[in-house]
Amino acid sequence: MEFVCRAKMNGLWVSKAIMADVWQSSMDHAVAVARKAGEMVRGALKDDRTVMTKSSAVDLVTQTDQKVEQLIIQSVKEKFPTHRFIGEESVAAGESCNLTDDPTWIIDPIDGTTNFVHAFPFVAVSIGFSVNKQVEFGVVYSCLEDKMFTARRGRGAFCNGEPLQVSEQTDIHQAIVATEFGSSRDPTAVDHIFRSLRNILCLPVHGVRGAGTAAINMCLVASGCAEAYYEIGIHVWDVAAGSLIVSEAGGVLLDVDGGDVDLMSRRIVAANNRTIAERIVKEIESFTLQRDDAPLQS
CATH class of the missing domain: 3.30.540.10 (Fructose-1,6-Bisphosphatase, subunit A, domain 1)
Structure with a gap:
């Protein structure tokens, strides 16, 4: 039995x-x-x-x-x-x-x-x-x-x-990072977005990409085509499915402050491994600390 x-x-x-x-x-x-x-x-x-x-x-x-x-x-x-x-x-x-x-x-x-x-x-x-x-x-x-x-x-x-299997790359300098710019065009919000983007681009990384959809960006991480994806202002419906696809492909999920991800918090870092995830967090930390009321995006 x-x-x-x-x-x-x-x-x-x-x-x-x-x-x-x-x-x-x-x-x-x-x-x-x-x-x-x-x-x-x-x-x-x-x-x-x-x-x-x-x-x-x-x-x-x-x-x-x-x-x-x-x-x-x-x-x-x-x-x-x-x-x-x-x-x-x-x-x-x-x-x-x-x-x-x-x-x-x-x-x-x-x-x-x-x-x-x-x-x-x-x-x-x-x-x-x-x-x-x-x-x-x-x-x-x-x-x-x-x-x-x-x-x-x-x-x-x-x-x-x-x-699916995430990339084995551990060197952030050889990574592709995905992100999006959201729907806010408030100059202050845009300045914060580009400050984080500049930090990451100048590490340097191999490149920054964006498919225009959070779900596909996360699937690109799961597929090994990109090493990381981050965004502030997304909604639970943008990332619920993709978050599991990333983790089941061997990736990791973090909040942009480095803690555990909360799908209702409207912010996420998805990466192929913790090393790259934590480095992404480091580059966008100042943005998060300076602006808790991050722009709402869809």
């Missing part, structure tokens, strides 16, 4: 083996609905890129963002009616952004909306799934590349079924 541990889920005691099966079913559904969402995104590129704005003139949203999120949430509600949601467009419409212990789908329907508007070829559907405030699986579908990045806690990270 197989021995299994028990844990409480939705008020009921169930075996961890059964729980694992539940989460696998959820992950399979996430992959399927991400592909369906990707088809919608590719179709919309041809005829439906009506642009609106949110917090600023460069913080963009389209009808496709909203339609894709509705597609994902409705699909999940039908299959898993007790699960909760944190979705970028739902929060923008006024819903709360609270991460609880309940099974929660954390959704960015189009990560890289500005890319989508300009047909810049890095656009992702990002779906993270959290239980007890811990991400259990992550799915990032790079729609235009047709790359499906997936990770399940304790079971590795993959792209189109092939295992």
Whole structure:
């Protein structure tokens, strides 16, 4: 007879083996609905890129963002009616952004909306799934590349079924570092962003890159194409799925102050190893200490 541990889920005691099966079913559904969402995104590129704005003139949203999120949430509600949601467009419409212990789908329907508007070829559907405030699986579908990045806690990270492994590089001077500039155009905020960027670029590193989407930047770290990614001002839906993909590919996650990452804190350093992560932290520390009210970005 197989021995299994028990844990409480939705008020009921169930075996961890059964729980694992539940989460696998959820992950399979996430992959399927991400592909369906990707088809919608590719179709919309041809005829439906009506642009609106949110917090600023460069913080963009389209009808496709909203339609894709509705597609994902409705699909999940039908299959898993007790699960909760944190979705970028739902929060923008006024819903709360609270991460609880309940099974929660954390959704960015189009990560890289500005890319989508300009047909810049890095656009992702990002779906993270959290239980007890811990991400259990992550799915990032790079729609235009047709790359499906997936990770399940304790079971590795993959792209189109092939295992991912972070870079083995430990010398920051030979690293590629990814970051983004966000949607704030306040001169003071921009000065802080470029101060950190200048520090890192002048270490020197081999280069600084940005795909225009946090999720894909993190998948690039997981794939070994970049050694690190950092950003201040991102949201939980930007990084929930990608964070697990990085860690399951052998990478590390830190807060920009060097402590443990908190996905609700809106700041993150993801790197191939602790040595490079800590060096990145050192170069952006002054920015963090000088400006706790970092610019809100999407």
